[in-house]
Amino acid sequence: MDSLSPMAQAKMKARQGVRHVGMEEVDVKDLVTMKSVPVDAKTMGEIMFRGNTMMNGYFNNTKATQDAFKGGWFRSGDLGVKHPDGNIELKDWSNDIIISGGENLSTIEVESVLFSHPAVLEAAVVGRPDDYWGETHICEVEGWMECEW
Incomplete structure (x- = not known):
């Protein structure tokens, strides 16, 4: 190594x-x-x-x-x-996989993309109910910014 x-x-x-x-x-x-x-x-x-x-x-x-x-x-x-x-x-x-419009979305993979940005120190991604998609992601980054897809 x-x-x-x-x-x-x-x-x-x-x-x-x-x-x-x-x-x-x-x-x-x-x-x-x-x-x-x-x-x-x-x-x-x-x-x-x-x-x-x-x-x-x-x-x-x-x-x-x-x-x-x-x-x-x-x-x-x-x-x-x-x-x-x-x-x-x-x-x-x-149990953390989010099924959105028939697609399986990994919370850890979304978090790892967020963590790759130099300004991001902390991030959390969870699913939330959505009438159209079934579920969508919601995340909190560094405790001050909310984003959704």
């Missing part, structure tokens, strides 16, 4: 999906087919786990446990991509 530029090092260190000894398997899977997504750093799927460090289930909630472990994997609810170097990058949480 030392041979990489500081920006490339920062991007690699920002990834979250590094395996540890107690985890049997970690994968990013298509929710419908349960097949691993391509290792292309672009195709998004749900991050799923297997291993002896996983919980047994939700206390006194059989239905939630069955849903969480459907297909034999613990479904984290986190959405991510797999990189060719084997790391997984977290992209969003499935």
